[in-house]
Amino acid sequence: MMGNKKPWGGRFSKQSAAWIDSFGASISFDQEMAHEDLEGSLAHAQMLKKTGIISPADAEQIIAGLKEIEHDLKAGKVTFDVQLEDIHMNIETLLTQKIGPVAGKLHTARSRNDQVATDLHLYLKHRLPEINAALLELQEVLVQKAQQHVTTIMPGYTHLQHAQPISYAHYLLAYYQMFSRDRERFEFNLQHTDINPLGAAALAGTTFPIERAYTSKLLGFSKTYSNSLDAVSDRDFVLEFLNNASILMVHLSRFCEEIILWCSYEFGYLELDDSFSTGSSIMPQKKNPDMAELIRGKSGRIFGHLLGLLTTMKGLPLAYNKDLQEDKEGVFDTVKTIIPTLKIFTGMLKTLKVNTAKMEQATTHDLSNATEFADYLASKGLPFREAHRVVGELVLKCIAEKRNLQDLTPAEMQAVSPLIANDIYAKLTSKEAVARRNSFGGTGFSQIKKQLAQARAELASNSPKN
Numbered sequence: 001m002m003g004n005k006k007p008w009g010g011r012f013s014k015q016s017a018a019w020i021d022s023f024g025a026s027i028s029f030d031q032e033m034a035h036e037d038l039e040g041s042l043a044h045a046q047m048l049k050k051t052g053i054i055s056p057a058d059a060e061q062i063i064a065g066l067k068e069i070e071h072d073l074k075a076g077k078v079t080f081d082v083q084l085e086d087i088h089m090n091i092e093t094l095l096t097q098k099i100g101p102v103a104g105k106l107h108t109a110r111s112r113n114d115q116v117a118t119d120l121h122l123y124l125k126h127r128l129p130e131i132n133a134a135l136l137e138l139q140e141v142l143v144q145k146a147q148q149h150v151t152t153i154m155p156g157y158t159h160l161q162h163a164q165p166i167s168y169a170h171y172l173l174a175y176y177q178m179f180s181r182d183r184e185r186f187e188f189n190l191q192h193t194d195i196n197p198l199g200a201a202a203l204a205g206t207t208f209p210i211e212r213a214y215t216s217k218l219l220g221f222s223k224t225y226s227n228s229l230d231a232v233s234d235r236d237f238v239l240e241f242l243n244n245a246s247i248l249m250v251h252l253s254r255f256c257e258e259i260i261l262w263c264s265y266e267f268g269y270l271e272l273d274d275s276f277s278t279g280s281s282i283m284p285q286k287k288n289p290d291m292a293e294l295i296r297g298k299s300g301r302i303f304g305h306l307l308g309l310l311t312t313m314k315g316l317p318l319a320y321n322k323d324l325q326e327d328k329e330g331v332f333d334t335v336k337t338i339i340p341t342l343k344i345f346t347g348m349l350k351t352l353k354v355n356t357a358k359m360e361q362a363t364t365h366d367l368s369n370a371t372e373f374a375d376y377l378a379s380k381g382l383p384f385r386e387a388h389r390v391v392g393e394l395v396l397k398c399i400a401e402k403r404n405l406q407d408l409t410p411a412e413m414q415a416v417s418p419l420i421a422n423d424i425y426a427k428l429t430s431k432e433a434v435a436r437r438n439s440f441g442g443t444g445f446s447q448i449k450k451q452l453a454q455a456r457a458e459l460a461s462n463s464p465k466n
Contacts (some may be wrong), residue, residue, distance in 0.1 A: 029328055066091075114198050120238065121193055124241055139176055165433050189240045195223045195237075203320060205228045246306045255345075367395055373391045
């Protein structure tokens with residue numbers, strides 16, 4: 001009878017074909033967690049030594065072997081074998097090659113189920129701060145740009161139609177707020193990532209006198225899972241990460257959509273730096289916003305990873321199932337996507353040029369000061385609904401005659417309402433319309449300065465130096 005040579009093959013009498021092994025193996029992608037797997041194994045070995053579950057001599061031999069593998073890994077000298085399925089078996093085999101059969105004692109009181117969960121927790125725990133640091137850098141640039149453009153006037157849109165004039169700084173600070181919420185979501189995500197599953201074993205814990213709090217301390221986890229079933233089957237922290245990354249990509253994609261529009265000839269509000277643009281192979285005049293388009297496009301792959309894992313998780317009974325092997329590739333790809341995306345976007349935003357004259361000009365012939373006119377009449381005592389109707393009639397007249405509200409004579413205005421006086425003209429300029437909107441959170445210049453002061457304080461308190 002031909003046996004099975006796998007590390008778990010004692011119960012099996014047949015060896016699976018190579019193509020079947022390839023389908024079931026995860027080493028092609030979970031090698032991404034090689035450093036985390038070694039980190040978890042080192043902590044586990046130290047705990048086995050401390051509790052006397054294995055002898056100090058065996059433990060020291062294992063620890064030395066793991067550190068040697070870590071050195072080899074950093075030097076690029078490690079090769080992984082698909083026949084060994086995953087990163088755990090590959091490293092255990094490498095350890096056995098270095099120190100012999102004593103390597104088998106490392107797996108005492110643990111399972112690949114809690115091992116892989118620990119690796120994934122560590123992987124995200126290490127990378128969430130990097131993501132938030134990139135977000136902070138982006139927010140710094142947003143604040144710098146906003147400070148330069150407090151009094152830059154642009155059209156504000158609803159339904160992509162000119163609505164009311166606003167400050168460009170106000171527009172930028174809207175995205176600052178979105179990215180603040182993104183940071184808060186990733187910070188909260190860290191709370192559910194910073195929990196140690198090691199020691200839950202396969203699903204029911206272990207008979208060995210392990211000290212899970214000790215491994216949590218060694219690995220820097222602030223908490224330890226209190227239920228072993230939950231520990232090996234929980235992927236909520238991964239779903240939260242993919243959800244948070246998806247929302248972040250929504251914000252970046254919306255921002256990019258506007259950049260793409262506003263760089264077009266029809267708008268001409270912005271111009272991207274050459275280093276963040278490309279040309280055409282056939283049309284010499286072209287300057288394409290490819291980086292913005294790529295960021296907008298990459299949102300789809302992140303959304304797909306979230307939906308994929310939600311679908312994978314929805315029918316899984318407790319505790320571990322092989323389906324959970326599908327939780328990693330999406331996480332790795334998301335991390336590798338959003339960190340460079342944030343850096344590219346930050347550089348693109350920092351170097352773009354703003355056509356302030358074109359922006360303001362777009363608010364002078366668009367009738368977007370109609371609300372100012374209605375507010376003016378309401379302040380004179382006319383019910384707002386009546387004021388809205390009166391100004392609507394003047395707007396209709398202007399459209400028919402291809403004029404602007406500020407071009408109408410006092411007599412023409414007073415024909416629809418005797419409340420209108422010559423002081424209306426000052427209130428119909430775009431800059432005045434923006435400056436006067438000083439309700440809390442509004443686009444008025446004094447409110448923007450308050451928003452900027454708050455943003456600078458927030459960034460200072462979240463700086464890595466603090």
